[in-house]
Amino acid sequence: MSDERIIGEAALHAYFDGELEDEERKEVEEWIEEHPTEQVRLETWQRQKAELKRLFDPVLNERVPRRLRAAIGRVRPVSAVRRSGEWLRAVAAFVLLILGGAVGWGLAQLDRTGNESWPSFAAHAVDAHLVYTVDKGRPVEISADNRAQLLKWVSVRLGKPIEPPDLSKAGFKFIGGRIVPADGKPAAQFMYQDRDGRRVTLFLGRNPWRRDVSYKYWSRRSLGCYYWFEGRLGFALSGTIGRKRLFDVSKSVYAYFEKLNL
Numbered sequence: 628m629s630d631e632r633i634i635g636e637a638a639l640h641a642y643f644d645g646e647l648e649d650e651e652r653k654e655v656e657e658w659i660e661e662h663p664t665e666q667v668r669l670e671t672w673q674r675q676k677a678e679l680k681r682l683f684d685p686v687l688n689e690r691v692p693r694r695l696r697a698a699i700g701r702v703r704p705v706s707a708v709r710r711s712g713e714w715l716r717a718v719a720a721f722v723l724l725i726l727g728g729a730v731g732w733g734l735a736q737l738d739r740t741g742n743e744s745w746p747s748f749a750a751h752a753v754d755a756h757l758v759y760t761v762d763k764g765r766p767v768e769i770s771a772d773n774r775a776q777l778l779k780w781v782s783v784r785l786g787k788p789i790e791p792p793d794l795s796k797a798g799f800k801f802i803g804g805r806i807v808p809a810d811g812k813p814a815a816q817f818m819y820q821d822r823d824g825r826r827v828t829l830f831l832g833r834n835p836w837r838r839d840v841s842y843k844y845w846s847r848r849s850l851g852c853y854y855w856f857e858g859r860l861g862f863a864l865s866g867t868i869g870r871k872r873l874f875d876v877s878k879s880v881y882a883y884f885e886k887l888n889l
Contacts, residue, residue, distance in 0.1 A: 802819065828865050
């Protein structure tokens with residue numbers, strides 16, 4: 628499938644809900660294979676759906692409140708068929724009202740805990756990695772030759788003095804970086820390259836939950852991403868260098884920033 632084809636939000640939701648015909652479903656699945664960050668979104672939707680189902684399915688079995696039953700009993704005399712229809716519509720309206728509030732509360736809880744939001748941080752990091760590491764001519768906005776300019780720019784946008792770690796002992800040379808968006812906020816991407824031309828990217832963004840989160844790993848085929856949160860910042864290291872080597876490099880990054888106590 629061509630990379631120029633764009634699968635819209637409506638098609639993704641239809642795929643998620645199982646509403647596509649076979650041919651359309653195959654097209655969406657092929658597109659998802661070529662866009663790993665979309666798989667992250669689908670997995671997040673699935674977890675949200677499962678959690679909401681667990682929390683709120685019992686509402687469907689709850690007894691209709693006495694006050695509502697009394698109100699239905701006061702409906703003017705009509706045919707049994709019409710009265711039955713009005714009763715069902717009233718019950719449906721009540722259930723929808725309860726579920727509407729419940730869903731809103733549930734999503735707020737998921738967002739507050741951050742449990743379902745953490746993967747989006749990795750998705751931003753991976754997305755930026757996929758977009759820029761393949762660029763042979765200009766993979767970074769500001770190269771390592773203008774390091775001072777880059778660090779000043781990044782530090783101002785992130786609101787903290789940022790100095791990227793030296794990963795030369797791990798076999799990677801710093802080649803530069805840029806500012807990228809993440810949920811409407813500025814984030815930084817630093818890029819490194821080894822002797823074989825393989826690139827890893829270090830993604831730094833704000834930590835909206837203001838609490839530490841230990842290592843988490845996300846992968847899609849050969850692309851892996853280790854991400855974590857410390858203090859006011861979130862960190863993500865992405866690359867196609869194998870999970871073990873990526874983990875070893877991420878430990879160096881973690882140790883470096885831990886000493887800085889940002």
